Amino acid sequence: MSFSERESWTLIHGMGLGALFLLAFAGGLAELWALKPDLVTTKGVAGRMRRLKIGITAMAVAAWLTVITGTWVVYPWYRAEDADSARSRLLADPDTADWHTFGMEWKEHIAWLSPILATTVAFIVFYYGTNLIRHDRVRRTAIALFVLAFVFAAVAGLLGALITKAAPVE
Amino acid sequence: MNQTHAEIHYPERPEGPISAAILAAGVGALALGLVTTLAEASTMVKDWLRWSDVVGPLSGKVIVSVLVWLVAWILLHLALRRSAYETRRALIIALILIGLGVLGTFPTFFLAFADG
Numbered sequence: 001m002s003f004s005e006r007e008s009w010t011l012i013h014g015m016g017l018g019a020l021f022l023l024a025f026a027g028g029l030a031e032l033w034a035l036k037p038d039l040v041t042t043k044g045v046a047g048r049m050r051r052l053k054i055g056i057t058a059m060a061v062a063a064w065l066t067v068i069t070g071t072w073v074v075y076p077w078y079r080a081e082d083a084d085s086a087r088s089r090l091l092a093d094p095d096t097a098d099w100h101t102f103g104m105e106w107k108e109h110i111a112w113l114s115p116i117l118a119t120t121v122a123f124i125v126f127y128y129g130t131n132l133i134r135h136d137r138v139r140r141t142a143i144a145l146f147v148l149a150f151v152f153a154a155v156a157g158l159l160g161a162l163i164t165k166a167a168p169v170e
Numbered sequence: 171m172n173q174t175h176a177e178i179h180y181p182e183r184p185e186g187p188i189s190a191a192i193l194a195a196g197v198g199a200l201a202l203g204l205v206t207t208l209a210e211a212s213t214m215v216k217d218w219l220r221w222s223d224v225v226g227p228l229s230g231k232v233i234v235s236v237l238v239w240l241v242a243w244i245l246l247h248l249a250l251r252r253s254a255y256e257t258r259r260a261l262i263i264a265l266i267l268i269g270l271g272v273l274g275t276f277p278t279f280f281l282a283f284a285d286g
Contacts, residue, residue: 116239
């Protein structure tokens, strides 16, 4: 069993970085959610803030690497002019053309909102630090943006998986 | 509040920089939606955005959007860095801008402006 260069990059883009993103999101969200006065102790706050910063940074880095590899490594293979490219195969059949004209057209753009929002949340966490514990409004704002970053990535990821199923990059 | 919480160190930080970052994210999202729709509406814009032959116009769209986001962040940060600008107001404005940005990237919307 072996993978071609294109299959390897598609795996790195979709599954490797995608899994890291998902893991970092789950960890970051749990830490952000639990950053409440009743749940934080003096002893535990340092470890909690450290885990939060690691989770948020990992998610932001994973989001940037995912969109960069997707746009500059995998997408050129997908959109190549030759008849064997994934886009050409999808557009050649009216039954699958929507996977490109709607699915890929939306995915390739909306995915870029995720790293922007994840970076914004990372900034909030690093800048405001422990103040997030006592300022619930700011903490909830960070959670809202964090979840939104995940939603945009999830939409792009789901469309990517379905498009790859219909016409894999080969 | 109990004694335990009093021992946690809370550095004094204004909310302004947080609001600046949130607003800038909204501006970046709006920029992405705007260039996506403009690229569809004008062949000239689409060709100008083709900064990479292999990636096509998407290369210009995302680089322009990221640059707009970063410049907006710097300018808003300088303007709000010492202010107490509330994050709730910033979040509402940013969500509206993000909504418009998402609309601009939605194929059914931007294809309605297709040039020719």
